[in-house]
Amino acid sequence: MSGQGTGTIHGVGLGPGDPDLMSVRADRLVRGAKHVAFFRKLGRGGRARSIVEGMLREDVVEFPMEYPVTTEIPLSDPRYNEVLSGFYETCADRLRTLSATGEDVVVLCEGDPFFYGSFMHLYTRLSAARDVRVIPAITGMSAAWTASGAPITWGDDILSTVMGTLDEATLTDAMTRADALVVMKIGRNLPKVRRALHAAGKYDRAVLVEYASMEGQTVRPLGEYTEKTLPYFSIIVVHGQGRRP
Missing domain, CATH: 3.30.950.10 (Tetrapyrrole methylase, C-terminal domain)
Structure with a gap:
């Protein structure tokens, strides 16, 4: 449950890549969002962001969450989890702070948010203290x-x-x-x-x-x-x- 006056964080599944395969609810939330967050590689536009190109409001405030590592460090290296854990915590803190001001946030998620997606790492950090709602989608x-x-x-x-x-x-x-x-x-x-x-x-x-x-x-x-x-x-x-x- 969210506290009084806090905003809602929506993890919105965009589906496999074709905007026509988004759900009606996902489309509505994306088009109406004032604050939009999405993951991307450093220096890239982001696949999730590219799916919604032309759908966002003119006054939208974007929050790109740029992975500190992708394949540079092997999964077996202890540093991999350490670096990513810090990254997800930083992202969650920013979303938590924004939500505390009463603002709703849409987090764009490729595929389905709960199927091998990065959003699940935000969900586990936010859901106990914030109103976090997940919009399912067609998987890749x-x-x-x-x-x-x-x-x-x-x-x-x-x-x-x-x-x-x-x-x-x-x-x-x-x-x-x-x-x-x-x-x-x-x-x-x-x-x-x-x-x-x-x-x-x-x-x-x-x-x-x-x-x-x-x-x-x-x-x-x-x-x-x-x-x-x-x-x-x-x-x-x-x-x-x-x-x-």
Whole structure:
């Protein structure tokens, strides 16, 4: 519950990238927001911000939250969590202070705010003392399997979402156990992901979707892709082959 006179912080899911796939509520909040916050890499415009280009009020006050690190420090390095924890706390403090003045804030979130999104790290720091409301959205993986032109699951198929950042043994085990797969956070982990898919017997069914629902969308068998890394907005899907009438 928020205190008397405090504003509301909205974590607004924008969907996979196409503004037409935003919910009606998300569209309304974005267009009416006086204060808008969003994550971005240092020196970049920000993908979330680009999705709402042309939708914001003329007098909008923007708060870009620029990541101090992305891939410069390995995930295994203790400094990674330390640096990001401080960053999220600083962002939360600013949103907390703004909310205390009675102002509402819209935090733009790519995809769904509660699905591997940065907003969840603000939510855990703010929700106990502020009115924080989350607007769900279509996920990037949903856009990816839709772009592939086939259902991701049939009948009793088990669908697993796995991260390319996992170690190879864990990846292989998860891929082997599942009937259908969504593989995310691949990037420079692509060679490892390929090996795990081969070991799990699913490589020949793997489909690579880049920039799902966005400009530049491509869909092709993973085997046709020859590079050793993938751009950020890339998802690999393996369709289930389960029971059907």
